[in-house]
Amino acid sequence: MLAAWYEKKGQARDVYNIGELENPEPMPNEVRVRIYASGVNHTDCKRRSGHGDKDWNYAHHFPDFPIIIPNNDGAGIIDKVGSDVSTFSVGDRVWVFNARYRRAFGTAAEFITIPATLISRLPDNTSFIEGACLGVPAMTAHRCLYSDGDIAGKNILVTGGAGNVGNYAVQLAKLGKANVITTVSSSEKAEKVLMADHIINYRDTDVFSEIMRITDGEGVDRIVDVNLGVHWEINYKILKENGTISSYSSMGDRNPSFPHYELMLGNANIRLVMIHCSPFEALQKAADDITNALKTNSLIHNVARLFALDKIHESNEAVESGEMIGNVIIQISDN
Ligand SMILES: NC(=O)c1ccc[n+]([C@@H]2O[C@H](COP(=O)([O-])OP(=O)(O)OC[C@H]3O[C@@H](n4cnc5c(N)ncnc54)[C@H](OP(=O)(O)O)[C@@H]3O)[C@@H](O)[C@H]2O)c1
Numbered sequence: 001m002l003a004a005w006y007e008k009k010g011q012a013r014d015v016y017n018i019g020e021l022e023n024p025e026p027m028p029n030e031v032r033v034r035i036y037a038s039g040v041n042h043t044d045c046k047r048r049s050g051h052g053d054k055d056w057n058y059a060h061h062f063p064d065f066p067i068i069i070p071n072n073d074g075a076g077i078i079d080k081v082g083s084d085v086s087t088f089s090v091g092d093r094v095w096v097f098n099a100r101y102r103r104a105f106g107t108a109a110e111f112i113t114i115p116a117t118l119i120s121r122l123p124d125n126t127s128f129i130e131g132a133c134l135g136v137p138a139m140t141a142h143r144c145l146y147s148d149g150d151i152a153g154k155n156i157l158v159t160g161g162a163g164n165v166g167n168y169a170v171q172l173a174k175l176g177k178a179n180v181i182t183t184v185s186s187s188e189k190a191e192k193v194l195m196a197d198h199i200i201n202y203r204d205t206d207v208f209s210e211i212m213r214i215t216d217g218e219g220v221d222r223i224v225d226v227n228l229g230v231h232w233e234i235n236y237k238i239l240k241e242n243g244t245i246s247s248y249s250s251m252g253d254r255n256p257s258f259p260h261y262e263l264m265l266g267n268a269n270i271r272l273v274m275i276h277c278s279p280f281e282a283l284q285k286a287a288d289d290i291t292n293a294l295k296t297n298s299l300i301h302n303v304a305r306l307f308a309l310d311k312i313h314e315s316n317e318a319v320e321s322g323e324m325i326g327n328v329i330i331q332i333s334d335n
Helices: 042-049 135-146 164-175 187-192 207-214 228-238 260-265 280-295 309-321
Strands: 002-005 017-020 030-040 073-081 093-096 111-115 119-121 155-159 179-184 198-201 220-225 239-247 269-272 303-308 327-331
Touching: 002 309, 017 309, 030 093, 030 309, 042 309, 073 111, 073 135, 119 280, 135 164, 135 220, 135 239, 135 280, 155 164, 155 228, 164 179, 164 220, 164 280, 179 207, 187 198, 198 207, 207 228, 220 228, 228 239, 228 260, 303 309, 309 327
Parallel strands: 155 179, 155 220, 179 198, 220 239, 239 269, 303 327
Antiparallel strands: 002 017, 030 073, 030 111, 030 327, 073 093, 093 119
16 A cells, blocks of 8 residues: 655654555454545644653653554545444445554555544545544544533633634534634634634734623633643633633643632633543544534534645645644545
8 A cells, every 4th residue: 555654753854755565454343444535633743753752751642663654534435344343334434533542553544454443434425535634623622622511501712713623612612502702813714713603813802801791701611722821811710610621732831830729719620631542432422423513514624735645744844834724634545
């Protein structure tokens, strides 16, 4: 099969190999998926570059392997089924998630073998390219929203609503019947956020006052947050009693200190989300809810750029540039 892989970490243009590897064979609990599109996320680039390897003790989460085919997310068609798999059949269209979590071989190849628990059906109305957008971004959004109970009728703030996680968080929150406020850094990004009830450009608006105005002084029940350390200053003031801040990133301050008493006095819940090792039931529920939303055409996908497999280094550089508004996808096959 045609595949992209690396054997050492480093800059994308220095480490990628493109070529033929042997087709994988499914274990009894696995299926083999012919991949048509492969999603590129920050996590894939961080694993390839070795981001954090020296500073953080997380080798048990992301072990090294001699050969790594990158990318967690993808979509395609099952072409072989392991002997113990009864839930899927040859010919099923599926989207793939968590393919690189504690596994060497991800979706940047013509084939992947993967446990049947890490795929979900891709409805006919959803293209493979759209299916490859879902894994990390939509699953993380779902986990952040639902980790602490139902969201119907709740006020939810999604920071960075034009980001890939933010985009799905806004949409899944609306589908969950929440009142959704989101923040963005530009009018260009505001145009990409289609379903939020309120969009705040934090560059030209006092976010605290605006959220208190929108919520009639109540504040928000839940915050899906992309930059925990930097956003404390506002977030702890707008969080309602018994509220939750679900943090999936803290890029602007990697070692935040937080206002313990202000948060504790409101019985606040600080939920740190790592999608890859979220509980199995939560992942299954997220996958089911996302697939159900696809069936009713309820999710809008925002594809920023497509790349061919032999341009995988450029796809990584695009993600790492921070300039993409939307998903970066590698198209493995035209169909
Ligand atoms: N923990 C997990 O399980 C998990 C899962 C998925 C992603 N992540 C991490 O979450 C981050 C965002 O992922 P994504 O796929 O949504 O990325 P993305 O599509 O590039 O969006 C990132 C958004 O974050 C906002 N942002 C706020 N502060 C930022 C800063 N200091 N630097 C860059 N952007 C900033 C930007 O919005 P504005 O310009 O509007 O502020 C931007 O639109 C990445 O670090 C990723 O590795 C973690």
